[in-house]
Amino acid sequence: MIDFLKRTWAQIDLDAIRNNYKAIAQSLSYGCRAMAIVKADAYGHGAGFVSRTLRDAGVTWFGVSNLDEALQIRDEGISESILILAYTPPEHILQLAENNITQTVFEREYAQQISKAAVEAGVTVGVHIKVDTGMSRIGFFCQSENGIIKTIDEIEQVCALPGLYAEGIFTHFASADEEQDDGCTQRQFERFLKVIEGLSGRGIHFSIRHCCNSAATMRYPEMHMDMVRPGLILYGLSPAPWLQGMLSLTPAMELKTVVSMTKTIPAGTAVSYGRTFQSVGETEIATLPIGYADGYPRGMSNRAHMLVCGKRAPVVGRVCMDQCLLDVT
Template structure:
């Protein structure tokens, strides 16, 4: 194992989950573990979440659900993504909940259920204003009735997705909530069973209790981050991932010496440069060139020059006690300081989701419980 690792703190994960459970009770929690649990490790995160009160798991694609099943996880798993009929068999073989969001899915799934002599667990996705996948109540009532009354289907849930719950103006979000209430009323009127209804993502969990219904779907907040870099966060969330490396070497350079590709940094005086064996192939974005900050021995240092594929440099100044082997925090706490994920997102003009998802597969995830 190399010097660059991502520490995944399960004590922080449990802390965040408990905050969510307390806030949304009596609604249940579907832990969203798609995209390798936002880069944190889907199997390990799923196990911890289920052991601490989550009752459902959410993923984007069937292969993510299959990975969890092969790891021995038996809890209900909803696959969010729109899916084509040639891949339906995976859902029945691995007991995954399939999202039905378009008419063209219905007949092929019915035919497959007959051939396999097995019911399909399905959830109905409705579009309440996202403009992405999902049935429209005003146009697709007949399709919804067909799904609700199909003996080959077990309808376990009905859900939608909020497009703008992270905005200051929640007007459109409340419109979506009202549309979803109309969907719920329609389904309950025409269904012989009571499926679970769910709408709230992380932003809505934090700000819109009217969106809780039967389940909530925390994603980014489960991992200790707000939905956006300027989100007004009133929750005591704790970051779950800490991204660290080690100083590989310390090198002295004279004044006016270029550093890294394309000479984007020149030393202003005689100084020492630390070489860190982490780069954009590990998930530290190249746009952090000359702007990103890291922690070494509790002190902040700015990236000096272009972030390379496998390495980066920082200017330590002429007088430094930094030595090879010292820990380098790319994001996370060290001593009394903390390079927060939301800070990195703000520097890159993006959202916290991307920062942890960028941490690449070659970076080992080290799971801790402190």
């Protein structure tokens, strides 16, 4: 019997996540490995459960968004390598070092700040250097020839800073999931290679080079390099509809709820806020205890379906804060 205190819940299939990872791993180029992206509570799937499942399946690198997420999976028993993909305040350098967490460095000034903090704390911190080849978010800006030259100069300076160990270098693709924008990804990859080659010419080498997100992992095996960063596809979701079927993936999450009431309404009866739906004929309406406060978007109003006893039923009327309605006629 369902515990009604859990009126709405997400059901996670960890076997599906494990099998998705295996499908990804089998598709990788020789010598390449996968960094499992488990930020945002593993895309809402439960970072601790997911990380342990993937560790047991062979994952040795995990990617997170911030220090809190990194410490959370450390506390969950993950001893493997963790990369923070975004900013960490320099005053937390000791936590990075004590917990063996790798930090992304994305500009010279920030690198200098964490270098200073590391020296003062008497520690060395591993870093991966982020290169902005076309996303225009964090990263050494190199979207032009002059930018590439400047980036090479600045990264050379960063690699000489005390207290930092530059183990990896990476970039992030902006349009790998866009079918008609292949040229953008190719240009980004070429810029990334120019930076790596320029640094190599100065005697600076990285043991881990990575650039592929989920879509690029699927589409560009020639860009796999040393590591890829699958996110969505770990959880069985395709980055774009047209990419479905390229890998054998199974969605790992099911959002479930219960039916709290059914009633029959006559033709012409309005349903929910704004009276945006009116019954055409006699209609069986089911009320469910799930709404936008539970993460079911109001944008689903009059445009989505749910499975009730294995049959599709349309969402009718506006989704409320903690309830919504279905036509189960």
